[in-house]
Amino acid sequence: MPSSQNPPEKMMFQLTLRRRGISDQAVLRSMEEIPREAFVEVADRANAYRDSALGIACGQTISQPFVVAYMTEQLQLQKHHRVLEIGTGSGYQAAILSRLCSQVLTIERYRTLADGARARLRKLGCGNVEVVLGDGFDIPASAGSFDRIIVTAAMERIPEGLTQRLDPGGMLIAPVGPQQGVQTLVRILRTETGFERKELVDVRFVPALPGVAREL
Template structure:
């Protein structure tokens, strides 16, 4: 019941923002957020608040998570790379929209937890891996969409070769004033067209996989 009410309230807030993409909202509805948040936060699963999860990581509020996916514009048949698995919620929604999702995180604890949730939801087209994604995943071919949930301190131009022509990447970029802006980079030939979207509360990306967690 909490799940249904939480989702209905989220849809109303998103519609007020102009987000009414039926495929996306259906994918969100089929991915119960209470499965991804810590038990103590289940009542707030659909709120706009940021939720702390294991390994010092956090889960975006429901509104921000869906807003980012809305701007990513994933289509059926596409391959998606996600840098920063976290709880696995965004990856699970992506898995319902795309052909194949590769999601990586530096923390083994988060990778294991997210994999368990994918298995529970019978999502078989999502590969979750512990890896240092700061330079993307060279050697994995090209992707139609790339989503990064840790902030870069400079434009990540090296990702260009991991995107198909016409592909798009959404990533946060730290600005000189210390704020963080979500941007969409669309690949045209060998260059990126940049569009600033909205401020986000992300922290800078950390290199290397985590040793202990």
């Protein structure tokens, strides 16, 4: 159930998403149902429903709500879809996805973040999300293929190995560009003849880094 904390802010939160063009009712409902305050640092809970990114552990961020909603809407999710997320962070994006598809596999390189996200998602009953500590640039073959892939950290280029994980008709969305500065959100669709690429909007994300982080 949605949290009752800061009801005026939550009302503005939904209004802001609609004013900025989010129209998918399932996405809006998921954004309403998932309590964002559960995924931010304690000191930031009063600001949980502002449309801005916030810092979390390990020098990472939780994306601004509009970006979360926009990326989710662009994925055109269906209930039977299996989704891969690269960059779990606090688990907020995975929680949103969990309401819209059948299964989410989310990969995080920081153990602290992976453990924290796993606990939050379990507490909220997001039983269709699996959090894995691992390298988003080296997805194990045993993970299989996916209907949708979402990358929540900036990549200078999208690895071919990642696009090859898309099922036919599958879709990937990722911020592409320099690690420091502005990136472009790119959507890739796997067709019968190859891949179709579309550039969407400019964004700013923390960099996607290879390997599993040393610090726990």
